[in-house]
Amino acid sequence: MDDEKVVSIEDRIPKLKEARRKKTNRRLIFYLCLFFVLISIVVYLQSPLSYINDINVVGYQYTEPESIIESSQLSEEVNIWSFRTAEIEEQLNEVPEIREAVVKRKFPNNIEISVEELDKVAYINEGDFFYPLLENGNMLDSFRIVEYQGDAPLLFDFTDEEYLLLLTEQLVTLPQSIANHISEIYWEPTESNPFSLRLFMNDGYEVVASIRNFSDHMSSYPSIVSQLDEDNGVIEIGTGGAIFYTKDEENEGNEVDDESEG
Structure with missing residues (x-):
């Protein structure tokens, strides 16, 4: 009985040695691979490829x-x-x-x-060129426009940054469908109303409006135009509603004002 146990253990020894050898080889291969990977990473980090x-x-x-x-x-x-x-x-x-x-x-x-x-809301006229005006009020003086593409209103005569910023805030909230109707915006301040604007529209009308509540007032523009029989003229939009008159009537009104001042 003891001899059988001894033979059984002796039979197992070669198998144990073989298993240990394979385990050692696998471990060696693993460390060698790890070593070469680390070396490759170091070489890669030092090479132009990295x-x-x-x-x-x-x-x-x-x-x-x-x-x-x-x-x-x-x-x-x-x-x-x-x-x-x-x-x-x-x-x-x-x-x-x-x-x-x-x-x-x-x-x-x-x-x-x-x-x-940032979205572009308009172009500012500076001499013979135009520059994009962004929604945050910044003008891109590095991006000069020579040929106007009609993709945003042109701004003229805005010599006061405060009023330009106020208009910018209004243009941001103005529906794009309305903005597409606007060709040019002129700042025409007076002593009694420094917020006065004159707009030239792509459909031939002129609009007199205020920077204050500009977006809300201009939102009614399509509805106002749809009720007009004239193909062009001046539309004055304000808090009290809208008034339409022809260019001749506007000129006559200006002449009366000039005579009364004289």
Whole structure:
């Protein structure tokens, strides 16, 4: 009985040794692979492959992509893994023209910056050129418009930033369907009313309105025009409603005012 037990244990010894050898080999292979992976990572991080190769800006319309890249502080000298994309996004979100920015790493070593710009509400006339006016009141003096595309109203004679900002706030809330009717807006302040505006509409009418409650008053413009028989003339819109008169009637009224002043 004791001999059978001894033989049984002796039979198992080679199998135990073989199992230990295989386990040792597997462990060795694992450590060797881990070692080569770590070496590869170190070599990769030190090689040009780990540095930014290209920065692609998408979603922009009037903001210069070079300016966006400069604001991100990213370049080909920056390791693609040396920064957090969230931090770059925070930096870009501080740019006055940008509402939101998203930064993504693109395999193997490219960066994509996707931006959403603030809405353009008008163009400001400055000499012979026009510059976009954004919804936050900032004028993009780096984006000069030579040929007007008719995609936003043109603003003239706004020499006071306070009143320009007030109008901007109104234009932000103005329905786009109404804004599309407006061609030009002139600031015509008087001693009694510094908020006075004159609008030239794409359908041939002129509108006299106030910066105050401009958006609410102009929302009734289509309804007012639909009730008119004349193809053009002047519509004065105010708190009390709307008054229509022809250009001749307006000119006659101005002549009377001039004579009374004299």
